[in-house]
Amino acid sequence: MPDDHMLPNRGWTLLRDGQQLTPDEIEHLDHCHECVEWMALFADLALNSGDNFSVDPPFIVEIDQHLGPERGVVLIRDKGKLSPAEQGHLIRCRLCNTWLCGLAAIARRAGFSIEFDIPQ
Numbered sequence: 001m002p003d004d005h006m007l008p009n010r011g012w013t014l015l016r017d018g019q020q021l022t023p024d025e026i027e028h029l030d031h032c033h034e035c036v037e038w039m040a041l042f043a044d045l046a047l048n049s050g051d052n053f054s055v056d057p058p059f060i061v062e063i064d065q066h067l068g069p070e071r072g073v074v075l076i077r078d079k080g081k082l083s084p085a086e087q088g089h090l091i092r093c094r095l096c097n098t099w100l101c102g103l104a105a106i107a108r109r110a111g112f113s114i115e116f117d118i119p120q
Contacts, residue, residue, distance in 0.1 A: 006035045011042040020084045029091050030119040036091060065089070067096045069103075076107045079115040091119045 006025060013019060021029070029036050067086060074080060082090070090097045097118060104114050 005032065006039070008038065008042070011039050015042060021088065026084065026087050026091075026119070029088070040092065066093065067100060069099075072100050072103045075116055076104065076112050076114065079113060082116045082118075087119055 006028060010025075014021065029039070067089065071086075075082070090100065097120075101118050104116075104118060108114055
């Protein structure tokens with residue numbers, strides 16, 4: 001995705017149709033706090049509106065729940081990948097982002113191959 005901002009109609013489409021962010025959109029959100037803010041606003045409005053959006057429930061739950069240490073260990077041990085919901089959470093949650101970056105750095109120094117990218 002170029003440096004252009006995401007369009008608001010994309011946010012509504014994601015919510016209405018229960019779609020997932022593309023890897024390019026995730027990359028853009030990793031660097032664009034403006035788009036993160038309006039996407040979060042749309043999500044909050046949709047969740048609190050009472051409308052029945054066909055959003056995949058695990059996405060809603062995971063983005064609001066912190067990643068547990070056991071998830072970090074499993075990602076490293078099994079050479080796993082972060083789910084789109086986990087990536088979305090890590091973009092917004094500095095707490096989880098910080099501890100997972102630290103754990104990944106320790107694992108790299110210990111010789112583990114890290115197969116996932118942590119959004120910065």
